[in-house]
Amino acid sequence: MDKINRNDLCWCGSGKKYKKCHMEQDEFITKLEAKVGYEIPRESIKSEEDIEGIRKSCKLTHEILDMVGERIKAGITTEEINKWVHDYTVEHGAYPAPLGYHGFPKSTCVSVNEVVCHGIPSEDKILKDGDIVNVDVTCILDGYYGDSNRTYIIGNASKEAEDLVRVAKECLDLGIEQVKPYNTLGDIGYAIQSHAESHGYSVVYDYGGHGIGNEFHEEPFVPHLGKKGEGMILLPNMVFTIEPMINVGKPETTVLEDEWTAITTDGALSAQWEHTIRVTEKGYEILT
Template sequence: MILNRNDICWCGSGKKYKKCHLEFDEKLNRLKNQGHEVPTRDMIKNEKQIQGIRESAKINDGVLDLVQEKIRVGMSTEEIDKLVYDYTVSHGAIPADLNYGGYPKSVCVSINDVVCHGIPSEDTILEDGDIVNVDVSTIYNGYFSDASRMFMIGNVSEEHAKLVRVAKECLDKGFEAVKPWGFLGDIGAAIQEHAEANGFSVVRAFGGHGIGIKFHEDPFVAHVGKRGEGMVLVPGMVFTIEPMINEGDYEVFIDEDDDWTVYTEDGGYSAQWEYTVLVTETGAEILSR
């Protein structure tokens, strides 16, 4: 759709095009003509949408804060699921995981060699020495947010504590690489370099994703890459960064019995942290953590 300067902007802000996204579109078109991959308009959120995602993220962070307060040795992952469900619905929100693609629970709880999508169960009990990822996603007034944290249960070995720490450092380095008019490849490169420098590997089969209006949107956010490559990052983009860092090889497989639980191929431990991130005019902001 071609807009005139005085038309209402395509983004939904209600402002005139010349006062809103005209210069933005001109810059994006120049980059596209130079051969760069650029985001489509539906990947760019307006102020109202960003505020909606912020409100969802407040609840999402509250859920993770509660889990952080309660998680302990001897707790079942089903108890974690109940905490997540009860807190979320009591705040007028919906757990985004519940019934998504047939997923049966409100949260993913992934322990030790489970990379992601671990299904809560009364039979799965947290033990001393476990490392645990709790991945929470929330829908509030139609807006989505998503974040995860690692928890070390009891006395965790030095090697596994290092894995958890380095995974968090990888996430933070990936976030620091987010710059307006930078590239998606900058994120993956920062993560990959730090993980491999510490003797770990980065899972390729899964990555981050656009989020906000839907649970999973474009773009796909790879956690490996090369600087200066991939889609251009522009203000208004909202996506997750969620590197999965393995102590051994990066290969994984999905449990054939439940079609959800992802394990490391070699049985090594895996750690993951996740942010929902907004690209701003001057840098980036963590919306959920």
């Protein structure tokens, strides 16, 4: 990072002098960087003001997914889900982050069965009994982002589908349990990969989690595969998503002609769960 004097305002935007804010932490991180051999992006460490803003946005995201869970059923279209999400978001003073993001045409992603992620809602796609449906919601509230998704089971699904959705959620939970200061991103990926593969599933490597807060996608990239002790070291007030995509078949994906919808190459089922996570002084906080 650029040289900053102890009496200058802190780089984090808190309005405090550097010596009263992030100076001690930065000195520690500089020593840590010399040890590990790479630079740790300071923007990935949020101020307390940022954390509170992110927390409020994440709370709204959580409420939206609760609302979807109460309404979703066979016979509705994925466009109806999009309208629910859009209207609830706007009514609560926020903006749906996917809408217009790099040209994405809708306010939420709805991914059904073999669709891994980024499914575009449509009036033509009607949910049926036995489907598994991932709804991915990201709110922008007062300039802060909150990102989460859940996979819902519609009616009576097959055992294959139910088992996949359950294990995908377990993968998320096990990944989150690895979040604490001085663990690494590799610890998260290892926990997810080990659990998925122990059940005969594969982990999508084309997509991963990401830093979030002041922007939709920030550093670091959070892989859902890895080795213990490898990757970026986690530090207090880092905020990022963990969102493993778990497939019944092969891990490879392909993107359809709409340039968004990613499906499994073999047509097998895929399930995903996501939370926005903050690293605390001793462990983690699930913000969504």
